[in-house]
Ligand SMILES: Nc1ncnc2c1ncn2[C@@H]1O[C@H](COP(=O)(O)OP(=O)(O)OP(=O)(O)O)[C@@H](O)[C@H]1O
């Protein structure tokens with residue numbers, strides 16, 4: 025899609041302060057020094073016990089196409105801040121970083137690295153905004169979808185959000201994130217085409233409003249479609265909508281498959297029960313009841329508790345917008361930088377808020393599963409990148425703040441969850457199919473104890489630091505405190 029007839033490269037989809045820094049790096053000749061940045065979020069979204077990782081496919085496509093287009097360079101030239109040498113340098117940048125990431129469909133937790141970029145300082149910086157934007161949205165929606173799936177159980181879930189999404193692309197990638205986390209189909213036809221997500225749809229009130237009565241509208245629909253789900257609530261669900269749907273189904277006989285009726289308003293517990301009775305009485309015991317109208321995990325759970333006879337849930341606004349939590353808040357922080365002699369030095373961001381103190385150094389996250397307990401996850405164990413907890417016979421895990429909360433486990437497996445995606449700018453990871461990602465997500469959820477999965481006040485899943493990483497962090501904090509105290513005179 026061209027905007028104002030310009031070749032819109034995605035390289036400018038960055039915050040201006042990043043270009044300001046890249047300019048300084050280039051002018052000072054430090055732009056090619058290696059750096060490592062890591063992305064993480066500080067709280068699981070929706071007060072959930074876990075989050076579902078999504079967004080890697082879009083990031084891969086972004087990084088593979090990353091370049092400054094001619095019109096990008098013209099725009100920056102006209103802006104006047106940067107000199108010509110820098111502009112020519114930008115024009116010739118090709119992405120050459122290493123990227124490690126959690127893969128889609130895996131579970132992630134607050135305060136652990138989920139995405140790492142290592143390479144020239146300026147390139148690591150350039151991608152921050154886009155990477156965060158993609159992860160912040162897709163992880164949020166995939167997690168919301170997982171919560172909704174947990175409420176719906178084995179009922180069918182349809183994603184109806186595109187019309188309410190805060191942008192076209194949000195509707196598209198949100199539909200994909202929802203599918204990863206267990207939705208069965210989407211109404212977004214483009215998502216069907218691009219990602220092979222099953223597409224489903226009924227019809228809108230407009231059809232009934234055009235004919236100005238349910239019967240004529242359903243009859244017209246039935247004469248033009250084989251599979252029919254009629255929207256029955258335009259005038260009066262029980263007195264007109266459902267009787268008209270049944271009448272049309274009887275008249276059309278085998279010419280159609282009367283698959284369902286959709287209810288989009290009113291007390292859906294009461295109405296669905298009455299609708300079920302009417303359908304059953306007419307012999308349509310297999311015909312499904314679809315519900316929509318500002319649904320989410322809470323309403324679905326509540327409707328089920330009330331014994332609502334709903335088979336299929338259409339969920340839009342409250343899924344695709346994140347609704348009760350519109351931002352995940354993932355951040356992207358420098359954890360290591362090359363010095364002038366080619367050594368990698370770990371870096372730290374201090375804060376008076378303990379939670380905001382970053383953990384220095386490049387890391388790996390290990391998912392620890394217990395072979396004695398159905399391979400359920402015991403917690404995540406963050407190490408420095410050269411540690412190999414999978415080679416240990418026992419593992420001591422302790423809370424990173426309340427260190428007296430600890431456990432030692434013996435029969436365990438340690439799986440590294442950060443995988444190599446790009447090496448020197450080349451994709452080295454085979455992107456799985458969406459179906460594989462969806463199955464993988466289900467398997468990961470199955471390996472999590474129910475205590476972490478309940479939607480209300482879940483137990484805190486342990487995200488621990490290895491002893492070495494813990495000591496390293498403590499040492500760095502003391503070092504930086506000392507440095508600050510001596511106002512920069514400590515070596
Ligand atoms: N039995 C129920 N228990 C709990 N929530 C319900 C029940 N029935 C419907 N809801 C939910 O209540 C919310 C508000 O429904 P409300 O009745 O205001 O809308 P409505 O009937 O669709 O109104 P309108 O006709 O203006 O669209 C919706 O989110 C809907 O999903």
Ligand SMILES: O=P(O)(O)OC[C@H]1O[C@H](OP(=O)(O)OP(=O)(O)O)[C@H](O)[C@@H]1O
Pocket residue numbers: 184185187188227228229230288316317318319338339340341342
């Ligand atoms: O409620 P949501 O979870 O967001 O699901 C999507 C909504 O979009 C449609 O309504 P809309 O009023 O846009 O169109 P309509 O004329 O078909 O009712 C549909 O009937 C749902 O109510």
Ligand SMILES: O=C(O)c1cccnc1
Pocket residue numbers: 184185211224225226227286316338340
């Ligand atoms: O197919 C439907 O019923 C549908 C699609 C999008 C939004 N609301 C409903």
